[in-house]
Amino acid sequence: MPVVEPKRSIYDRSMDQRTEKLWAKQNQHEGDRQRLFSAVAGEVDAAKVLYPGSYVDVAASFAFPEVTYVDTDDRANRFFADVDGVAEIIAEAAGWTDGRRFTFLHRDYRDDLGLPLDSFDLLISLYAGFISEHCTRYLKVGGKLLVNPSHGDAAMASIDDRYRLSAVVTSEDGRYRVSRSGLDGYLIPKREQQITREFLHELGKGIGYTKAPFAYLFERVG
Numbered sequence: 533m534p535v536v537e538p539k540r541s542i543y544d545r546s547m548d549q550r551t552e553k554l555w556a557k558q559n560q561h562e563g564d565r566q567r568l569f570s571a572v573a574g575e576v577d578a579a580k581v582l583y584p585g586s587y588v589d590v591a592a593s594f595a596f597p598e599v600t601y602v603d604t605d606d607r608a609n610r611f612f613a614d615v616d617g618v619a620e621i622i623a624e625a626a627g628w629t630d631g632r633r634f635t636f637l638h639r640d641y642r643d644d645l646g647l648p649l650d651s652f653d654l655l656i657s658l659y660a661g662f663i664s665e666h667c668t669r670y671l672k673v674g675g676k677l678l679v680n681p682s683h684g685d686a687a688m689a690s691i692d693d694r695y696r697l698s699a700v701v702t703s704e705d706g707r708y709r710v711s712r713s714g715l716d717g718y719l720i721p722k723r724e725q726q727i728t729r730e731f732l733h734e735l736g737k738g739i740g741y742t743k744a745p746f747a748y749l750f751e752r753v754g
């Protein structure tokens with residue numbers, strides 16, 4: 533697992549140009565994901581994080597010490613293969629030089645990832661399909677799922693007995709806040725409908741709720 537080494541000087545830059553470009557595009561709303569993950573890290577004590585469908589969103593490593601990224605995309609594979617370049621992005625953006633670790637698996641998250649079961653503290657599911665269905669087995673009981681609603685995975689978690697809603701992540705003017713109050717008022721569908729796994733698969737997107745936070749934090753309870 534690559535370790536982020538202390539930055540020596542700006543003249544040591546060794547980053548592949550493609551790495552730099554991919555990160556610039558991913559980070560076009562500058563610092564947005566860093567703010568999101570920092571807000572979550574402030575509330576969730578997560579040492580080991582699993583991020584399936586990550587693409588090149590290495591901002592998770594700005595906030596968490598050990599992140600396993602998973603994606604089928606070849607550009608993401610090339611990006612993470614530039615281990616020094618990615619380490620440089622992490623060290624520069626986060627200002628950390630304390631041996632953060634990251635791994636990339638060029639794999640389909642629906643397959644067996646060969647990772648230890650029940651071992652991660654946080655599972656991240658952002659805009660990348662029904663990750664909770666396939667990857668909850670890697671999350672510890674007591675661990676958290678950070679999930680946004682757009683691809684239906686938040687709805688999927690809401691009907692999964694292994695999960696209980698533990699907080700919402702709201703966003704205002706580019707700032708993120710984790711809130712644990714009034715949770716009963718969330719995940720209430722706008723339209724009366726029977727929400728099942730089959731229904732969500734067929735729908736292939738999120739469902740409309742009366743309140744729309746940016747994301748949810750679910751705790752694995754079973």
Ligand SMILES: C[S@@+](CC[C@H](N)C(=O)[O-])C[C@H]1O[C@@H](n2cnc3c(N)ncnc32)[C@H](O)[C@@H]1O
Binds near residue numbers: 588602603640659661
């Ligand atoms: C829209 S991007 C979101 C990237 C990142 N999560 C973000 O929020 O910036 C979705 C990513 O999920 C990846 N993806 C979708 N299904 C996947 C699967 N079954 N296994 C691995 N990666 C997958 C795609 O390759 C793509 O890079």
